[in-house]
Amino acid sequence: MAVLSARRHAYRSDGRPSRPAVLLIALVALAMAGLVLGVPGAAQASTTFSAKIDFGTATTVPVAGYALDYGQAYGPRTGPGQGTGLSYGWTAMGSATPLDLVGNGRDRGTAEPDRLLATLMHLQLPAASPGVKTPGRWEIAVPNGTYTVTVAAGDSTSTDSVHTLQIEDQNAIDAFVPSGTAKYRTGTAYPTVADGRLTISPLGGTNTKINYVVIAPLADADARPGVRAVTPANTAAGVSPTGSIVADLRLLTSGIDTATLSSSTVTLKETANGAPVATHVITSGGGDVINVSPTAGLKPTTRYALAVTSGVKDLNGKAFIPWSSVFTTGTSGGGGTVAFDKVPSGATGKMFSTVVKGPDGKLYAATLDGYVMRYTIAADGTLGGEETISTVRTDATARGLPGAPNRSIIGMAFDPASTAAGPILWITSNTMYGGGTPSEPDWSSSIARLTGPALATYTEAVNHLPRSVKDHETNSLAFGPDGALYVTQGANNAMGAADPTWGNRPEHLLNAAVLRLDPAKLPATGAVNVQTEAPGTYDPFAADAPLTLYATGVRNAFDLVWHSNGHLYTPTNGSAAGGNTPATPTPLPAACTRRVDGTTAGAYTGPGVPAITSNPDAETDYVFDIKKNRYYGHPNPSRCEWVLAGGNPTSGTDPFETRSYPVGTLPDRNLDLAGMYDAGLHASADGAVEYRSNTFAGALKGKLLVVRYSSGQDIETFGVDAAGQLSAPTVGTTGFTGFQQPLDLTEDTANGNLYVTELGASKITLLRPRVTTGATATPAATSGN
CATH class of the missing domain: 2.60.40.1220 (Immunoglobulin-like)
Structure with a gap:
């Protein structure tokens, strides 16, 4: 299989895009040939290139083994002492434009006996200096690869600098202020070069001076994991x-x-x-x-x-x-009329995964190892009277399920027919992934009902749902206004095609979707086997199918919220970088004649797309406004869905674009772009709830609260307008920050209290509204979670 290497808009530490590669083959030809876009990863093949540069004046004799730089604009170096076959020099801070900084070099002579340190170049001459030149950065042409780069900064005769040096997208020296006893600092970084030039920038420094740089290949880079980027x-x-x-x-x-x-x-x-x-x-x-x-x-x-x-x-x-790397914080957030106080709830010591208030007025919390915990809610919102319900674990042991007695319960939803005396709790049940080598068995997830006053009766309704090797599984449940049960089913891999970090497991027909289960179509006894591949025969397109595809391309949605406005919202985890995407095959599979499609009837007709191998860009996380039969960006070849997110239709910045596709790659025709909202890169947007109470004089009522498990470890708030559209999220609300791996939340609509599961602290935290204006909470119907 041929491989085309393509690079577009990879950003460096100074904010400028790297030089784009020329795309040599047209999109249609790529797609129909099934070619792969092989995008550079964080470590390329090792190289023998190395260089040592001594910075100084035009008359400086470089130290033995070093080439000299005295401020020449970037270009081939051919002069005495400037190496053989090297191209290096200075460019403007905001572009690749060559920049002449000759005259910015200094030689401190006998004031510094070490000749490598005695000479230097000003990257940022102060504006008041005679003959001052525009600040610049230094570049050298190198083979693409990963390098060990050591730099020195300092000056024997001056301590008026804040020396800062960035090497590609990493920091080597930061905010070094010299003193009489410490005039120099060295730093080492391990950058990966993907555009043919290694760049050293003084961004963030003041009057930064560089003495020398040593560049050597990191020989084992291909055999080591690493960091692609940080947020x-x-x-x-x-x-x-x-x-x-x-x-x-x-x-x-x-x-x-x-x-x-x-x-x-x-x-x-x-x-x-x-x-x-x-x-x-x-x-x-x-x-x-x-x-x-x-x-x-x-x-x-x-x-x-x-x-x-x-x-x-x-x-x-x-x-x-x-x-x-380095970063600088801004001012503190918070404030406003909405504020909550964090209070220990009294529920501790379990791996709480999800939480919901029951028809009996008690709080129910499930765990990653298969328990359902039931608590009495005191008048002040704290939890007591803990009951441990082991029904799921007992059933797993009795049937000899893989990993028994452990089972991960991610979803819980009380049936609308539930009463305080006769609760009917629907759950999702999965093999438990506890970390380590990923090996969870496929087709091992299920949906079941727990019934009876003590929820002691286990009845499996659906089994043989898909399961990834790691933590993508059958997630949450929510009853819709039509009485059907809606289910989030995770993907089997990162970006739609099998990849080694996800066990090379492909997507199946029901993966990466919101599913709809019609309880009225379930058999009177026994569970429905929904395995869609041999030896399974389940067909979700059949007229009498109880479990069907409601919306597709939903990569790994944790929760669902049926809002009072009638919209279905689901926070969804995008992929980390490094995943693979599928190519459109020729000829198309026969299954493409019955693709789920909400915009155009009939068979799949395009667009044709190439595959991407090891996509260097991570996806953002999303909140989707789910609509029936629409697509939300995660490819699944078994459903004839090939395009990741928004494709790459133009040379500009497109919504939710995949930059590794060739320009001109159209999104899937069924993509619901209007229903896609950005929850934040690496947010791990998980639990969600519509806030129903009138607390804070209704300032929070109707808004969507979404837990961010990862990048924020907080709760972000989305406004919801009359048409159901979401506003950009706000963060920093008092009481909504500083959690330890928060995963889910629910509201007690009787008083506006929130309960947040903190997986990293093995507890449930109570958030009480801080009401100081006399506003009261108005009870409302319990929101599904």
Whole structure:
């Protein structure tokens, strides 16, 4: 299979796009040939290129083994002492335009006996200096690859600088202020070059001076995992003090080893004084990111440095390539009329996954290992009278299910026919993924009912639902206004095509979708086997099928909310970088004649798209306004859905674009672009609820509250207008920040209290509305969760 290498708009630490590669083959030809776009990853094949550069004046004799740079504009270097076959020099800060900085070099002579340190170049001459020239950055042409780059900054005769050096998208030296006893600092970074030039920038510094640079290949880069990018990006400013830092990883064949994640292997420090920040260092359920969450938030308007060390390893014992970056926080958020007080609820010691208030006025919480916990709600909102319901675990043991007695319950929904004396609790049940080597069995998820006053009777309704090797499974449930049960079914892989970090498991017909279960079509006894591939024969398109496809392309939606406006909203996790997307085959499969399609009847006719291998860009997370028979961006070849997200239709910035596609790649014709909202990169948007109470004089009523498990570890709030459209989310509400891996939430509509499950703290936290104006809460119908 041929491979075309293409690069578009990869951004560097100074904010400019790298030089785009020329696309050599037209889109249609690529698609019909089934070619693959092989996009550079974080570590390319090792190279033998190396260079040593001594910075100084035009008369400087470089140190032996070093080539000289004295401020020449970028170009081939052919002069004495300037190496052989090298191209390097200076460019403008905001573009690749060559820039002449000759005259910015200095030689301190005998004031510094070390000749490598005695000479230097000003990257940022102060404006008042004689003959001052525009600040610039230094570049050198190199083969694409991963390098070890060591730089030195300082000056023997001056301490008026704040030396800062960025190397590609990483930081090497940050805010170094010299003193009489410490006039120099060296720093090392391990950047990956994908556009043929290695760039060193003084962005963020003041009067930065560089003495020398040593560039050498990182020989084992291909055999080591690493960081692709971080959020916030290197040198970012105005970062929320209440958020988390998330590193998007380049993995080989396995996820991260969580036992190697700690505050010593992944560090966060204030750059001004080196003070360490207390953090929780975790990964996602898929083991494909590193999340660094400060335990008490960050200081406003303060600069911080993140470092991922080689002490972090993957499950095969491979050490990560080190990474370093810096960012500056903005001012604190919060304030306004909406505020909550965090209160210990009294529910602790379990891996709480989901929570809902029952028809008996009690709070029900499920766990990742198969328990249902029931609590009495006191007048002050705290929880007591804990009951442990082990029905799901008992059933798993009795039937010898894989991993028994453990089963992960993600979804809970009380049947509309439930009463206080006769509750009917529908649940989703999955094999439990506890981390480590991913190996969960496919077709092993199910939907069941728990009935009886003690919920002691287990009745399976649907079995043999798809299951990924890791944490994508059959997730949440919600009854719709039509009496049907709606279900979120996770994808089997990252971006629609099989990939090694997700066990090379392909998508099945029911994967990555919102499903609709009609209880009236279920048999009187026995469960419905919905396995759609041999030996299963289930057909969700059949007229009498109880479980059908309602909406597709929904990658890994955790929760569903049927809003009082009649819309169905579902927060959905996008993919980390590194996934594969499928190519449109020729000829098309016969199944394409009956594709689920809400906009055009009949067979699939296009667009044709090439595959992408190891997509270097992560997807954002979403909130979808789900509509019947529409597509929401996650490919599934078994349904003839090939295009990831919004494709790449134009050379400009397109909504939810996939930049690794050739320009001109159209989105799927069934894509509901109007129903797609951005929940934030690496948010892990999970639990959601419509706030129903009139607390705060109705200021929060009708808004959509969404838990962010990862990047924010908070609750974000979406406004909902009369047409059901969502506004951009707000964050920083008092009481909505500083959680430890929050996963789900529900509201007690009798008083506006919220209950949040914190997986990282094994507890449920009570949020009480802070009402200071005399406003009261008005009871409303309980919202499904």
